Amino acid sequence: MPVTGERTINADHAALIRRIFAEFSDGVSPKAIARRLNAEHIPGPRGKPWRDTAIRGHRTRGTGLLNNELYIGRLIWNRLRYIKDPESGRRVSRLNPREQWIITEVPEMRVVNDALWARVKRRQGEIDATPRVQAIKETRFWEKKRTTHLLTGLLRCGCCGGGFAAVGKDYLACSAARKLGTCTQRRSFKRNELEAAVLNLLRERLMRPDAVAAFVTSVSREMNAGRAEEGAIRARLEAERRQVTRRLDGLYDAIADGLRTAGLKTKLEDLEARLGMIDTKLAAPAPSPVRLHPRLSEIYRRKVEELSATLTDPEIRPMALETIRGLIQSVTIHETDSGVRIDLEGAITALVGLAQPGADAVINAGSVKVVAGVGFEPTTFRL
Ligand SMILES: [Zn+2]
The missing domain is CATH 3.90.1750 (Hect, E3 ligase catalytic domain fold)
Structure with missing residues (x-):
C-alpha cells in the first residue's frame, strides 16, 4: 500500500x-x-x-x-x-x-x-x-434544492467579478471579500432591498420605450447576422452535395461496368447516407424574419408587473420567481464614491419571448445585451 x-x-x-x-x-x-x-x-x-x-x-x-x-x-x-x-x-x-x-x-x-x-x-x-x-x-x-430567493446565483461583485453569498438570513455580500479576504468590497446589502431595486429596474428601466428603440435595432442586427450565417451554412452544404453526387455517379458507373467489391459497397453506403443527411438539413425551412411588436415595451412591462404582483402569492410564487429569474442574466453591484450602483443585464431571449412568444427562437442569446443601471443613495441600505 x-x-x-x-x-x-x-x-x-x-x-x-x-x-x-x-x-x-x-x-x-x-x-x-x-x-x-x-x-x-x-x-x-x-x-x-x-x-x-x-x-x-x-x-x-x-x-x-x-x-x-x-x-x-x-x-x-x-x-x-x-x-x-x-x-x-x-x-x-x-x-x-x-x-x-x-x-x-x-x-x-x-x-x-x-x-x-x-x-x-x-x-x-x-x-x-x-x-x-x-x-x-x-x-x-x-436537502432543499428549490430556489426561494429572487437573486440567488445572479449577483456579481462589481469590484472582483465574483459571486455574492448570503450573510446571515437577510444580507448578501461578495463571497471573496467575506470568505477569502481577496476583495475589498466588504459591504453587505439587505436582500429585500436589493430584490426590490432589481424588480424596479426590470419594470421601469430595462424596457423603457426610449431604450426599446436601441434594443430593437440590436436584436434586428443580431437576427440578420444569424440569417447571414445560416445562408453561408446552406451554401457549404449545397457545395458538398454536388461533390457527393459526383462521387456517387462515379461509383454507379464502376458498378455498371461490373466492379463489385466489399469496399465499394461500404463506400457507396457511406456516401448515400451522407447525401441523405445533407438533404435533410437542406429541407429544413430557413428562419422566417421576425418583426418585433411595436408595443413590445408596453407588453413587457405589463407582464413583469403581473409577475411581480404574484410574488406575494405563496401558491404561484415559485413559478413567477423562476420566470422573473429567467429574465435576468446578471446583476452587478458596484460600490462607488457617490453610493451604490446596480447594473442589471437582461437575458435577451427571455425578454423578447415574454413580450412576444415565438420570437425568441431565432435570437442568439448572449451577444445582445440590455443593461440598465440605477444609483442608490448609501442611506438606502441599513448596514
Ligand atoms: Zn468582490
Missing part, C-alpha cells in the same frame, strides 16, 4: 498548522482565520487562497485541516470511498464504516500535541451544540 510521499512536515508548515489549531481553539472562526492568512499572503492548499471550508472541513468525514489526524501522527486509510454520481457524473464521497478503516501510526508526522487536538475537538463540540447550528441541522438546508 502506498504511503504519502511527504514523510515529514517542514517546520514552517508545522508552525502554521499549530497556529490555525490554536486560533480556532481560542474561538476564532475558520472564516476569520482564512481572512487573516490571506491578508498575510500565506498561500493556502495548492497555492490558492485560504477558504474557511478547507480549515473547517467535516468532523466525521475527517476532511478539513482541523480534522486531519495526520497532524497527531495517525494516517487513516479507507475512511471514505469515492463513487461517481450517475446523474451529475461528479465524484462524490461516502463514509465507510469504522471497522473498515485502516489506521497506521506515523509518529514522525505529528505536529499537534494531544492537548491542542483535544481543545480543538472540544471547541467543535461547543459550536455543534449552539442553538444556531442545531437549528440549521434540523432544517436540513442541504
Whole structure:
C-alpha cells in the first residue's frame, strides 16, 4: 500500500498548522482565520487562497485541516470511498464504516500535541451544540434544492467579478471579500432591498420605450447576422452535395461496368447516407424574419408587473420567481464614491419571448445585451 510521499512536515508548515489549531481553539472562526492568512499572503492548499471550508472541513468525514489526524501522527486509510454520481457524473464521497478503516501510526508526522487536538475537538463540540447550528441541522438546508430567493446565483461583485453569498438570513455580500479576504468590497446589502431595486429596474428601466428603440435595432442586427450565417451554412452544404453526387455517379458507373467489391459497397453506403443527411438539413425551412411588436415595451412591462404582483402569492410564487429569474442574466453591484450602483443585464431571449412568444427562437442569446443601471443613495441600505 502506498504511503504519502511527504514523510515529514517542514517546520514552517508545522508552525502554521499549530497556529490555525490554536486560533480556532481560542474561538476564532475558520472564516476569520482564512481572512487573516490571506491578508498575510500565506498561500493556502495548492497555492490558492485560504477558504474557511478547507480549515473547517467535516468532523466525521475527517476532511478539513482541523480534522486531519495526520497532524497527531495517525494516517487513516479507507475512511471514505469515492463513487461517481450517475446523474451529475461528479465524484462524490461516502463514509465507510469504522471497522473498515485502516489506521497506521506515523509518529514522525505529528505536529499537534494531544492537548491542542483535544481543545480543538472540544471547541467543535461547543459550536455543534449552539442553538444556531442545531437549528440549521434540523432544517436540513442541504436537502432543499428549490430556489426561494429572487437573486440567488445572479449577483456579481462589481469590484472582483465574483459571486455574492448570503450573510446571515437577510444580507448578501461578495463571497471573496467575506470568505477569502481577496476583495475589498466588504459591504453587505439587505436582500429585500436589493430584490426590490432589481424588480424596479426590470419594470421601469430595462424596457423603457426610449431604450426599446436601441434594443430593437440590436436584436434586428443580431437576427440578420444569424440569417447571414445560416445562408453561408446552406451554401457549404449545397457545395458538398454536388461533390457527393459526383462521387456517387462515379461509383454507379464502376458498378455498371461490373466492379463489385466489399469496399465499394461500404463506400457507396457511406456516401448515400451522407447525401441523405445533407438533404435533410437542406429541407429544413430557413428562419422566417421576425418583426418585433411595436408595443413590445408596453407588453413587457405589463407582464413583469403581473409577475411581480404574484410574488406575494405563496401558491404561484415559485413559478413567477423562476420566470422573473429567467429574465435576468446578471446583476452587478458596484460600490462607488457617490453610493451604490446596480447594473442589471437582461437575458435577451427571455425578454423578447415574454413580450412576444415565438420570437425568441431565432435570437442568439448572449451577444445582445440590455443593461440598465440605477444609483442608490448609501442611506438606502441599513448596514
Ligand atoms: Zn468582490
